[in-house]
Amino acid sequence: MPRDAESAALSGRRGQAARNDVVILDAARTVFLADPKAPVSAVAEHAGVGISALYRRYPGKEALLCRLCHDGLRQYIAEAEAASRDPDAWSALTEFLGRVVDADVHSLTVNLAGAFTPTPDMGEDARRAGELTAGLVARAKAAGCLREDVVTEDVGLLLECCAAVRTPDPDRTRVLRRRYLALLVAGLAGGGPPLPGPPPAPGELGRWK
């Protein structure tokens, strides 16, 4: 009988269990993305499984949220690393932003934070994410395509702005977010008066501490 845990074509009880692993995770992402404080039962319902299927895999809601959040953080890092390899500094930054917005990674990492006590791993990953972001910003600035008065910390807030755009339809939401990201990116390119106010300070948005 097949023993490969990676296979999606597993049959029987074990197959269902393996498939439930991913079904549950997907459902959780969808549900908690739509409403970070959704009840656990909503996840089970959306996944089409019972509540016990969920509690067999995670010790509690907090663990599930933590997993989701950490996955999002890892995805952010992966996108940032991929962008770092783009030879063009401007498209590296802007396409990175586009991908992060599309994947709704920001909602995952930020809106869910605070609902659980972060693990040390996540702190480390968060630091790495910050570094990579700073790299992308610095490179774009050095290339002269990004206005000088933008700082690394602005990126998080920009993503927050895009994440605020929401409609009942996920696809439509993605499209509209791209629209306002485009507006923001046009602003990032320069033009207009200097940006007002002191920029966000490094520790200021310390949801991660």
Next chain:
Amino acid sequence: MPRDAESAALSGRRGQAARNDVVILDAARTVFLADPKAPVSAVAEHAGVGISALYRRYPGKEALLCRLCHDGLRQYIAEAEAASRDPDAWSALTEFLGRVVDADVHSLTVNLAGAFTPTPDMGEDARRAGELTAGLVARAKAAGCLREDVVTEDVGLLLECCAAVRTPDPDRTRVLRRRYLALLVAGLAGGGPPLPGPPPAPGELGRWK
């Protein structure tokens, strides 16, 4: 004895009652702006009054929310009317946006909507608000200072983006919001590639129907 209901210097029981009217409204605005689903008791506590002081004035939470929201809508209209009188089409639009963002009117009108059944009055006011907004946009476009591919409905989403910027400190929040509004406004002025995706349709964001 003084009978003037407008006076803030009313003495005695009636005076306290009149003063509580405004204290409660202010507290409600502050509290519900910070958290639209805050408990009623939080409002009373923030106002420094008991819960009954609140229930003496409003039949229930919903009525209070409705009042707050309607007030916000009226303020929006007032700002839009004031802006309409600005002879410069561009500053009419941008300074209007700035004032609305500063006053956090958008959070008031949008984040609170859905928590109560709107009155017909509000529907009427919402329509008027839409008209005024469209006027500001049309004028800026006609003057050639606003990019052509922006539509009236974009304004609501822009405000939503700004409202998404939040810090524990209200003053700092205001400053940061202005920062990203400036970025968006720079984008609105033009430059960069055309905005992607179909723009939001008139009825699409129908939180008010």
Next chain:
DNA sequence: AGCAGAGCGGAATGATCCGTTCCAGTGCTA
């Protein structure tokens, strides 16, 4: 001066919601 009651603070109430546990059923697996 005295009293009727407007207004108030805050405890008590009752409903709702939600995370978690528990148990009986099901059909692989050996």
Next chain:
DNA sequence: TAGCACTGGAACGGATCATTCCGCTCTGCT
């Protein structure tokens, strides 16, 4: 065929709120 890994979903217990209620204070009129 016996055992058990896994599951669905009901039941439990705690928490949170909106709202009501009661006893008190102090005002404003007679």
